[in-house]
Amino acid sequence: MTETLSGDSALWRAMYRAMLRIRRFEEAIGDCVESGEIIGPAHLYIGEEAVATGVCLALRRDDFIFGAHRSHGHYLAKGGDMAALAAEIFGKATGCSEGRGGSMHIIARDVGLLGTSALVGGGFGPGVGTALASRLQGRDRVTAIFFGDGATEEGIFFEALNFAALHHLPVIFVCENNGYSSHLRIQERQPIDTLYEHAAVYRIPSIRVDGNDVRAVHQTGLEAVDRARKDQGPTFIEAMTYRWRGHVGPKLDLDVGLRTREELDSWIARCPIENLANFMDEVGAWNPGERQAIDREVAQEVATAIGFARQSPRPDPSELLWHVYQD
Numbered sequence: 001m002t003e004t005l006s007g008d009s010a011l012w013r014a015m016y017r018a019m020l021r022i023r024r025f026e027e028a029i030g031d032c033v034e035s036g037e038i039i040g041p042a043h044l045y046i047g048e049e050a051v052a053t054g055v056c057l058a059l060r061r062d063d064f065i066f067g068a069h070r071s072h073g074h075y076l077a078k079g080g081d082m083a084a085l086a087a088e089i090f091g092k093a094t095g096c097s098e099g100r101g102g103s104m105h106i107i108a109r110d111v112g113l114l115g116t117s118a119l120v121g122g123g124f125g126p127g128v129g130t131a132l133a134s135r136l137q138g139r140d141r142v143t144a145i146f147f148g149d150g151a152t153e154e155g156i157f158f159e160a161l162n163f164a165a166l167h168h169l170p171v172i173f174v175c176e177n178n179g180y181s182s183h184l185r186i187q188e189r190q191p192i193d194t195l196y197e198h199a200a201v202y203r204i205p206s207i208r209v210d211g212n213d214v215r216a217v218h219q220t221g222l223e224a225v226d227r228a229r230k231d232q233g234p235t236f237i238e239a240m241t242y243r244w245r246g247h248v249g250p251k252l253d254l255d256v257g258l259r260t261r262e263e264l265d266s267w268i269a270r271c272p273i274e275n276l277a278n279f280m281d282e283v284g285a286w287n288p289g290e291r292q293a294i295d296r297e298v299a300q301e302v303a304t305a306i307g308f309a310r311q312s313p314r315p316d317p318s319e320l321l322w323h324v325y326q327d
Ligand SMILES: Cc1ncc(C[n+]2csc(CCOP(=O)(O)OP(=O)(O)O)c2C)c(N)n1
Pocket: 069, 070, 118, 119, 120, 121, 147, 148, 149, 150, 151, 152, 178, 180, 181, 182, 247
């Protein structure tokens, strides 16, 4: 029992740290957008941290993931370098995409993040493609594709489900249902709002999970990875969650006639980080002062990353056409 608890404690601490890294990083990025230091768009993941964290901690380093326009969290949860992400969002040459991609086009090949896309649904094709590649190469690498509820309205979503099911590909579809696609609620866009049901017609096992409960997401992720690793085919996870900030940028968007303070507050009360921390308090999973120490370390890491981004040079204009065509 003690052994299990200490084993789990290490996992919970890792989850806490991973979610806090995303939260504090994005708060800092939001401040830099507010002050005008960052000029490109930044779609913030604050409030949804448990989804990327729960799934990515179930994956191996060499497994693949794909994200979309709101993917700082996936990059960090998979183990991507924070300073290189900050520099990318600042448009600096030291960024993970050499300053050419910005917030929406990030990559961390060393940890299996093969790309994020500003195209809604952009991860489906390459995601299913890497799963097919793993199969053809006889490797046991799994691919997880993260996408929003809005992406289930793209044609390629159904093509990807069909192809993955037909070939029993080692892929996990992770739908982050935050109830909104840009400024439209799901009820205004789809006849059903139980998105996991889309998978049923393809006979893909699917499950809806509380996306603010990192332990529940993680457990679901482990089961999906296990299936994929054993060559038992794809899984569809619908994680119910909510973004605290507006669609893009740091503002709350409470003044655009879309959502209410009450709705936002009801989700803030279910903060994924506080949820986990409260649980850890209850079961006595921290050593004395441990939470504060993690908080300090994360704050320091974020400050260092932002400092690195600020000090880094912009790409040289003479290199503008690099990477456009293959040499
Ligand atoms: C193919 C395509 N259509 C429309 C857009 C404009 N757009 C950008 S983000 C977005 C909303 C996507 O919503 P969702 O997939 O639920 O992700 P969320 O923003 O909620 O995380 C839209 C419609 C786009 N980028 N690409």
